[in-house]
Amino acid sequence: MSGIDASRLAEELNALLEQGRIVTWLDRNGEYADDLDAVRELLDGATLITVSANLFETKLRIFAEDTKSRYVLYRGGELPLLEEDLLADVRCGYPTFKADASTLLVRELGVDPALAAVIDEYAPFFNSTARVADLKKHLGTISDADKRSDRKTFLAAMSAVLLKTQQRSFSVLFAKLASMTQDNPLDALKWGLDTYFWEGAHAIWGYDGDHTFDALMTWLFVMNANGWDHRHNSAQRDFSMWTRDVATRDDARRWARRVDEATGASTALRDAATDALLIDTTTPGVDRKLISRLVRGIIDGSVGVAQVEEQRGRRREGLWFDDTEALWDAARAGARLLTHLRALPGIAFSDAAEGFARYTDPDGLWAIDQEYRHYVCASRAVHVDDILTDLDRHVENAYRDDYLRPLSRTWDDALRGMRTWDISVPPSSGRIDSFHRLLVAGSHRRTVVIISDALRYEAGVELADHLRSLGRGAVAVTPWYTMLPSITALGMAALLPHRELTLNVRGKDQVIVEADGRPTSGIDARRTILEGADGRAFTYEELASDSVKSMRSKFKGASAVYIYHDVIDATGDHAASESATPNAVNHAIEELSGLVGKLISADITRILVTADHGFLFQDSEPANDDTAKQGGVPRGRSVSVRKRRYVLGEDLESTDDFVAFDATSVGLTDGPSIALPYGTRRIRIQGRGNRFVHGGASLQEITTPVIEVSVGSGGTEEVRDVGIALHYDDTSLKVNRFSPRVIQQEPVSPTRRPLTVTIGLESMSGEQLSSTRVITLDAGERSEVSLKQSSELILFDGVLERHSGEAVRIVAYKTVHGQVVGEPVATHELTLNDNGFGAFGGFDL
Numbered sequence: 025m026s027g028i029d030a031s032r033l034a035e036e037l038n039a040l041l042e043q044g045r046i047v048t049w050l051d052r053n054g055e056y057a058d059d060l061d062a063v064r065e066l067l068d069g070a071t072l073i074t075v076s077a078n079l080f081e082t083k084l085r086i087f088a089e090d091t092k093s094r095y096v097l098y099r100g101g102e103l104p105l106l107e108e109d110l111l112a113d114v115r116c117g118y119p120t121f122k123a124d125a126s127t128l129l130v131r132e133l134g135v136d137p138a139l140a141a142v143i144d145e146y147a148p149f150f151n152s153t154a155r156v157a158d159l160k161k162h163l164g165t166i167s168d169a170d171k172r173s174d175r176k177t178f179l180a181a182m183s184a185v186l187l188k189t190q191q192r193s194f195s196v197l198f199a200k201l202a203s204m205t206q207d208n209p210l211d212a213l214k215w216g217l218d219t220y221f222w223e224g225a226h227a228i229w230g231y232d233g234d235h236t237f238d239a240l241m242t243w244l245f246v247m248n249a250n251g252w253d254h255r256h257n258s259a260q261r262d263f264s265m266w267t268r269d270v271a272t273r274d275d276a277r278r279w280a281r282r283v284d285e286a287t288g289a290s291t292a293l294r295d296a297a298t299d300a301l302l303i304d305t306t307t308p309g310v311d312r313k314l315i316s317r318l319v320r321g322i323i324d325g326s327v328g329v330a331q332v333e334e335q336r337g338r339r340r341e342g343l344w345f346d347d348t349e350a351l352w353d354a355a356r357a358g359a360r361l362l363t364h365l366r367a368l369p370g371i372a373f374s375d376a377a378e379g380f381a382r383y384t385d386p387d388g389l390w391a392i393d394q395e396y397r398h399y400v401c402a403s404r405a406v407h408v409d410d411i412l413t414d415l416d417r418h419v420e421n422a423y424r425d426d427y428l429r430p431l432s433r434t435w436d437d438a439l440r441g442m443r444t445w446d447i448s449v450p451p452s453s454g455r456i457d458s459f460h461r462l463l464v465a466g467s468h469r470r471t472v473v474i475i476s477d478a479l480r481y482e483a484g485v486e487l488a489d490h491l492r493s494l495g496r497g498a499v500a501v502t503p504w505y506t507m508l509p510s511i512t513a514l515g516m517a518a519l520l521p522h523r524e525l526t527l528n529v530r531g532k533d534q535v536i537v538e539a540d541g542r543p544t545s546g547i548d549a550r551r552t553i554l555e556g557a558d559g560r561a562f563t564y565e566e567l568a569s570d571s572v573k574s575m576r577s578k579f580k581g582a583s584a585v586y587i588y589h590d591v592i593d594a595t596g597d598h599a600a601s602e603s604a605t606p607n608a609v610n611h612a613i614e615e616l617s618g619l620v621g622k623l624i625s626a627d628i629t630r631i632l633v634t635a636d637h638g639f640l641f642q643d644s645e646p647a648n649d650d651t652a653k654q655g656g657v658p659r660g661r662s663v664s665v666r667k668r669r670y671v672l673g674e675d676l677e678s679t680d681d682f683v684a685f686d687a688t689s690v691g692l693t694d695g696p697s698i699a700l701p702y703g704t705r706r707i708r709i710q711g712r713g714n715r716f717v718h719g720g721a722s723l724q725e726i727t728t729p730v731i732e733v734s735v736g737s738g739g740t741e742e743v744r745d746v747g748i749a750l751h752y753d754d755t756s757l758k759v760n761r762f763s764p765r766v767i768q769q770e771p772v773s774p775t776r777r778p779l780t781v782t783i784g785l786e787s788m789s790g791e792q793l794s795s796t797r798v799i800t801l802d803a804g805e806r807s808e809v810s811l812k813q814s815s816e817l818i819l820f821d822g823v824l825e826r827h828s829g830e831a832v833r834i835v836a837y838k839t840v841h842g843q844v845v846g847e848p849v850a851t852h853e854l855t856l857n858d859n860g861f862g863a864f865g866g867f868d869l
Contacts (some may be wrong), residue, residue, distance in 0.1 A: 034066030269844035480638030484729020498739030515636025596716030
């Protein structure tokens with residue numbers, strides 16, 4: 025054993041030479057015989073003499089021949105008795121330097137001499153100067169000399185050096201061992217230091233099992249699955265923090281699989297009680313089993329969205345939540361839709377105006393279409409999973425039978441009473457052929473109009489929420505309705521400045537719409553019309569890659585700019601891609617949000633976002649029967665165009681199957697008659713493409729949003745995180761494990777963002793005193809269940825005793841990507857009070 029290099033030896037010898045010109049260097053074990061030449065070179069004006077049989081010669085030289093010079097007398101091996109030693113007077117009258125490594129290392133490390141025995145016990149550890157240097161660095165961070173000289177602290181620091189970690193707490197040493205992939209991680213604790221590890225496992229965690237790392241891990245995972253008891257608070261705290269820490273989560277997942285292979289725990293989940301599953305955060309398959317049970321309840325009505333939210337929230341910290349988050353999202357979306365449908369009062373209204381209002385009210389029926397779309401997206405994100413098979417089927421049937429058909433029947437009755445296509449709406453709304461009045465209303469400043477093909481009303485409401493969350497302007501959404509038929513050619517023409525519109529059919533079935541006698545089909549035709557009204561027109565693709573500066577340049581001099589965006593219709597109008605319509609809506613909302621943000625950066629202060637028409641969508645192919653398909657044609661002189669949701673012809677008449685209007689009654693100056701199938705039925709025509717349709721008069725097809733974003737005019741609501749408060753039922757804390765309440769003070773909304781926080785207990789000076797928990801506040805409902813969460817915390821060992829009588833605080837820090845940022849966002853103060861009954865065993869490292 026050495027661990028002390030020649031320079032350190034020379035430093036010690038030079039210091040002693042300042043006390044006397046002769047120093048005796050005793051090296052009983054001959055540990056430094058090979059270092060003599062190196063030391064000789066580093067001595068400060070002193071001569072090193074190796075003393076063996078030349079005792080008289082040496083004595084004569086230092087006391088008779090040269091009485092001024094400085095000497096170091098190196099004596100290796102055992103020394104003779106003092107009365108038999110010719111150099112006894114040197115030993116007694118001058119400084120002696122003991123060269124054994126233990127003594128040197130005690131001085132080198134700045135610890136109590138009593139630790140020399142530990143150094144001897146673990147001698148191989150100290151053969152490396154690098155290890156000694158690292159150990160000195162570890163010990164140097166401990167300001168308390170008594171703590172630094174404590175045996176357990178010393179062994180912990182030695183273990184940290186071997187494991188190449190900067191911290192020496194038992195929990196950190198455990199995490200480091202758990203990160204190793206070799207068969208026996210404890211092989212890294214050489215020379216018997218694994219014995220110290222097992223001492224810690226017993227004293228701190230209360231572990232009494234076999235001394236193998238596999239056995240320890242099995243015990244930890246089984247205890248976590250079955251529920252911890254108060255005797256193992258420290259083990260629960262350290263294990264929970266290890267499984268939840270972003271840095272160690274992958275290690276925990278690897279060990280969870282390994283333990284499950286050994287115990288077969290996941291195969292026994294079928295018979296486990298739900299409460300038992302909820303506390304098991306580590307066994308693979310628990311989340312899927314919980315979701316499977318919830319799905320059955322969602323289908324039979326015994327489980328609502330609140331229960332799904334509650335279980336999802338409790339599982340968020342589990343090891344496997346990331347793998348099953350999409351399943352949880354799908355279950356939540358399904359529960360939200362079905363809960364809404366079950367609570368839905370009867371759908372009835374007296375006329376089209378009442379029906380339009382019922383559909384477009386802030387809490388209107390449009391939300392069901394949105395929830396259905398959200399469910400389809402969430403279910404698709406899971407890809408293929410048998411857990412959702414029955415829920416997929418039930419959602420589809422409920423959406424059709426409990427919503428689409430009742431709504432259609434009532435709306436059909438309203439349509440039968442209409443002689444002209446005019447719905448009585450508030451002054452802020454209207455039919456889209458009067459849209460140009462909005463441009464006049466905003467003539468004092470440049471207006472950009474974004475027309476997104478097939479952006480139906482519910483998608484527009486979601487887009488408006490996204491735009492509010494930007495916090496860059498006041499956002500208002502108003503429902504408008506389309507002309508008939510609700511098709512792109514007519515809708516796009518209606519949104520242009522015009523006095524009159526005409527519709528004709530060219531060739532076999534090409535619909536041609538003219539505004540004031542000018543063609544409106546395609547970007548070039550629309551650009552020509554807009555340029556005549558001091559406007560410009562662009563496609564989304566023409567601007568998507570533009571810089572803000574380039575965009576400003578293109579808009580310069582125009583009072584109005586139209587931007588045409590086509591994602592939803594381009595996807596849904598093709599049989600091969602119509603099934604992707606729900607995801608296309610999400611993509612459109614993302615693109616439109618980005619475009620609006622870019623326009624605001626380009627100093628556009630008024631932006632209108634609207635659509636030419638909406639759409640009907642069902643994830644499953646409509647049945648090929650009279651409930652979903654419409655055969656035949658309406659009565660009339662002739663039929664020129666026959667599509668899935670509308671018919672054009674001459675003198676078409678309303679029947680039990682079709683509602684018909686002439687051209688002037690729908691707002692056209694000239695054109696053919698229009699007939700539309702009642703309800704959501706598709707007209708039977710050859711070819712595929714029945715899931716996404718438009719052209720008819722259903723509320724989903726004819727209701728479009730007009731979103732106005734106004735910058736700099738006031739009304740912009742502050743966008744911030746949801747409010748949070750912390751609460752504990754007592755003013756003092758007397759126990760080692762406690763559960764403060766985390767209160768979300770308001771629901772998530774477009775202007776109130778979800779907030780992830782790390783909860784813990786700390787001293788008033790900021791010292792961490794307990795385990796921590798990461799909690800996400802994302803409840804969208806204002807209820808006791810959704811807005812309050814309990815978060816169990818466990819004090820670090822000895823905290824209650826050491827800090828009794830002191831003021832402490834529960835804190836919540838905002839957490840982003842697993843990292844705490846900034847100052848606490850909420851605190852709650854209380855006093856620690858050790859009454860003698862809250863402590864538990866263990867020792868502090």
